Amino acid sequence: MTTREFKTVGTAVRRVDADDKLSGRAQFTGDLQVPGMAFCKLVTSPLPHARITRVDASRARALSGVYAVLTSAELVNMETHYGSDKKDRPVIAIDKVRFQGEPVAAVAAIDLATAEAAVELVDVEYEELPTVTGIDEALDPSGEPVHESNVCHEYGYEWGDVDAAFRECDRVFEDTFEFPMVYHYAMEPHTCIVSYEPDRIRLWTSAQHPFLVQAEIARLFGRQLDQVQVVVPFVGGGYGSKSYTKIEPLVTALSREAGRPVRLALSVDEAMRTVRRHAARGTIRTGVMNDGTIVARECTGYVDTGGYTDNGVRVTERFGDRMPGPYSMANVRVKTRGLFTNSTPAGSYRSIGGPQAIWACESQIDVIAHALGMDPFEFRVKNLVREGEEVRRGRRPIEGDLEYALRRVADEFGWNSWRPGPTPPGVKRGIGFACGVTNSGASPTSTSLVRFHADGSATVYIGSAEMGQGSRSVMAQIAAEELRIPYGKVRVVASDTTAVPWDRSTGSSRSTTLMGLAVHDAAIDIRQQLLDLAAEHFEAFPEEIEAEDGRASFKGESVAFAALVRNMFGGSGGELMGRGYVTPKHASGKLRQDTVFWEVSIGAAEGEVDTATGEVRLLRYYSISDPGKAINPKQVEGQDEGAAMQAIGHTFFEEMLYEDGQLLNPNLVDYRVPVFTDLPHEFETVLIESGNGPGPYGAKGVGEGGIVCVAPSVANAIFNATGVRISTLPLTPERVWRALHEAGQEAG
């Protein structure tokens, strides 16, 4: 038997949501109208750190058109705190506020204007506390801590004899790198509608993890899972900002209070005070031999998780997991700490802890290569982990040949033949490289249901949220391929907890790999049922039946799948159901080992520095993406380029600026996000399909890798151009100019 060729897998099919999104028909949470819906506005704390001494909402409640005002006094007959790892976040501030913009009260009114007017009538009195701003102040024990202490989480691991290795190596390098607080800027700020009803709670929300929201709401309000429905319409960008539970508990409590559905749609300003990426400081000591062999690395670091834990525990851990880099080292010690400060709580953001860790790791690799007089590319290659080697002791070995990947990027970029070429006076050009691997996939748990209808079409039920990444199209491709029907005959129903079976989450680059596997298995379950029906029809064995293009055939005769299904149910209708369970035991325990897969990231940048102004122009950027198998190659490129473009933000200009706990730039005029004119003229994804991921067809995730290597490769290019090392992001013209100025390298 010859190998069957894929029909839709591996093809850049038209997205199933393309027409709806291009025409504006696609519905996001904010487009929905729920009958009787009230509008919510928040009363937020103007102070970053204070005790709440009085909240008086009586004037607001008396305003005509106001249905309810929620304050901490109303948090009765329910659990009051939530959170993914530590339940430290109150549904609404209780006794104390921990960041500027924290909700202290919430109004539900007949319309937004009334709600806005009522907000002005809520009287709140505070007793101001000293503010904890940034990592250094969080480490200073003198002031009042944000929680019981300012330490949110501590993490570490170690192998080998690190101290001995440092004593015995030829040279030791120690450098510290800083990464700023940044904001995701999902185009759709968090939006949520909740209808709290006697026998059920219904939520329509812009959430990435509908089932985690369902579980959290059920726990908070003492309901069974079947009584909580979470519907996630199209999500206007997530990037981690809509991971876990955000504004849903507050809106649910307010709906309970108002006795009617309540809608809250945040502004960009409010979204910037809801979640952000962790600022980080990473210090790396590296011991090397004079021949360029890395023998030991000790990574210590801090992440600033803001006023509440949110995803601070996992980010602290991933920051530590990702900092040593993809290098073969006999001795490693890692210690990271997550710290509370009086700022927006920090949570998941595309590759949690990854850009921060790899910024430090890959900047220092360049420092060392230069000091040893080695080409930074060859220095990396010399120390890379080899295929099948454990990147972190006790964890899944690296799947794929990193050296091959690095050389592919270097070749396509033209690393070895590169020359700066002629430049105007004061302008210097350079190239830089970076690579990293990130442990991805979160947990290996997803389920899917596929219904095969009596006309030969199918409906696929998935828990994944569609936030632009194209999961619905990929799932339709997988189902069509395994059902042996055309792509156009598959419809995907997603992210409604009363309709679709359970999924863990939409994040950590996991959906194609894990939900894809569940859909794959559910479709095969149906195909097997069809083959059994066909075997009965042809009086043959199932193994003898060929299935293709909606038909089963045997010895030159064929029958439509649709006819098989109808015949089974007596002729008029009917359908088959297929299920797919992905658990750690899947495929004989293949998914049990820690980290579902390693996501590979490689970046090569050419940049140009105007040494008179400090302006850096990114001329070329090459990134790699290894999806194992590109089920939809265009979407793979879209993920990689989208992630790299997002990274241009934290590389060149994005930074949430705090002064005494006050956010100075809570808008998109003062907080600059990347636009298309910021892209380099050459912006390429090098696609490698190594075929060894744990997902269907050897696929693995690629949603995050593109974001981690831009900053270090650009800083390395600046160093290559000017000889000046910059260890703090973003690389604004002023920061670059000051660094050049101090080093005596500025022109003009």
Added chain:
Amino acid sequence: MKPFRLHEPTDVHEAASALADAGGGAALYAGGTELLLAMKSGLLAYDTLINVKSIPGLDAVSADGDTVVIGASATHSAVECDPLVRKRMPLLAEVEHGVANLRVRNVGTLAGNLCFAEPHSDPATLLLVYEAGLDIAGPSGTRRITVGDLQTGSYETSLEPDELLIAVRVPALPAGMCAAYSKFGYHHRPTLGIAAALGVKDGVVTEARLALGCVSPVAQRLSRAEDVLRGERVDTLTEGASALREASRLASEDADAVEDMHGGVDYKEHLVRVFMERTLLRALARNGGGDG
């Protein structure tokens, strides 16, 4: 945003009366690109907005001799694309093309930009070297001021509460003048704007008009730097003569730069020096080519 009443006057007099009647509770509204953002974020609140777009003819761009008269409700895009502007003052068209983004340019107005008095305005800086005039209407009639007389501080102008700007009068640069505009920055609003217009006769600079904006609250002319350039030979300036560096140094000294999110004072002063040189060289490279 708090609810407001929208008043739609049909002539300038009615607009001025409505302003006077509101006693500070009203604001003029044209494109709304700055005003509505500020109102949405709660920084400003008005009971009444007076929509000047409802006044017929106020969006006209017309010629008055060598002067182009731009009505108060003409958008940036209208100015940028106007045939008169493109022919007689292509640099204004070029600078208008670089204002914000297409959506802002299609609704935001030149006059609104000047009156909002946001410190990071490209046109406010450029119009100083055109020596533009402004027609201001009030209850007692119309008066004319120079563009430099309008802005008095960050978001502050010399307009009386019952006055409105009805037209921006931009005289074409005299024959033989060459001009250029530079802007720099990575924020949405520029960090620095420099305009230079130089009159050249027989290879010698006879007139110099230099303006600097964005680094300080109010855009300004740089008279000391202008003085240095007058009488200098173009060919020695383009070779980087000391006068070029001296003018740039004086520009930097007179910059009145303030520290903000766009940078520290020393960095801004440094940028003024760098970009004054670059702008002068670009203007001189257009010698004989007018302002485009």
